[in-house]
Amino acid sequence: MMTTIILCILMGIIFLAYHTTYVKTTTVKLTLPGVSPLTLIHLTDLHGRARFWNGELYKLVNAHDPDIVMVTGDLTQRSGQLTRVLNELAKIKSEDGIFFVPGNYEREAGRFRKKVYSTAVYRSQKEAIQQVMTVLENESTVIEKDTSLIWIYGFDNSIYGNERPPEQEIRHANLTIFLAHSPNIISMIHSERLKADLLLTGHTHGGQIRLLNRTVGAYKHFHIGQKEDQSVSVFGISRGLGTSRLPIRLNCFPEITVYAINQS
Template sequence: MIGITILFLLCIVAGGYFLTFQTLYVQTSSVHLTVPRMPPLTLIHITDLHGRTRYLNGSLHHLLNRWKPDIVCVTGDLVQNSGQLARLMEEIAKIEARHGIYFVPGNYEREEIRGWQKRLYTTGEIAACKKQWESQMTVLENEDSLIKIGEALIRVYGFDNSTYGNEQYDTHREVEHADWTVFLAHSPNIISLIHEKGIHANLLLTGHTHGGQVRLFGRTFGAYKDFHIGQKKDKLVGLFSISRGLGTAKIPLRLNCFPEITVFLINH
């Protein structure tokens, strides 16, 4: 009887370690790209932190800074609630990106969860949060930013689909002479708008799905089962990338779906 009890406890400990490791050990996905007329460039994409800044293999800024990034793109859901934002922004401030950090809001920039209760932020609360975002990042809400690196001009356009229906794109503002265009959006559903309007980019970065967060038999279940994980070629945006993100939502664990940062190595 004692032997069975010990075995049972060992199974619980092993299972707990297994889930903790898969939830808190960050994997790095490296993507090599060749882009004409561009200097060597390192772009890092992170998303869906949900308030988490420390992992088994290091803090967020440590995981990013070791790559010496030129540009960091953050596609929403920084925190679960506004009480976590100040601490998270302290961590963002430690990220060393030569040409800036670019941010688009996600649904958790418009709402929060405290306990099991979800509520929408007021207009005043969103404005207060935005001040904190802008202290460390360039916030893009249906607007673009131009980055000049050497002789190359990079355009970063951020769609605000933190609430579906907010997304806007003015084709008259397209920069014809940009050497490389990156689209940012929180939800991969933005691809429908892109195809509907026939707009072009070289890279689309999104999150929101958490890669399913809990995956069984190599499959995603639920609302996002039809979306891919990682990178997929697309005729309009070149490369359509959906990150597994870094945090968790609803349940505080991951299974067969490690948290992820994506490093794009251009002309390395």
């Protein structure tokens, strides 16, 4: 009897570990006139996790030979994890760069009782991140790719109220991408009547626990994955890679999202 109980407990632990640490790749195929073939990869909410059941993060990303990688915040759960996570991201081979917007865990740390970072600590960590990725805090960047002009704007909604709309749009961009940590940014996009081809966000973790294909707990009002929107052609909310508060996932696997644009 005791052996059976122990075996069941072990099987349960393995089951949860698999759901929590096995990364699944979601491939989204898009056809956009006037845009050169591109592979975009979206990562978010690592929360200190860089190694997974099925491999190291950089290897999982590099397998797709990305043109652009976009990371939408929450690299760590606590500041001591930052060096390890950045060392992993530095191994990613992205032809046209890696772009980052901060999440709330760039401003604070902790699983249940959160500690807000001082301005000095935040700036120090930002400087470290900038050694590996281009940080966009209410800023834009333009990439020329073959015959395409790609405009990326990153909203800083790591603190609600911190986000600012673009001061000016690139009118002739072939591809416009908005990045933000929280999907709540859609409210500003609507109110400011902004337009983009892609909006990529995270923050919700897909709820982390799902039963009967429904989110249990927070963020039930947000979709998971991609949907059309009146302001952005594709509004993506990734399940992310790590965990917060509860250190487990159930029926909500970690996710790498690959946007394959104009590829057969």
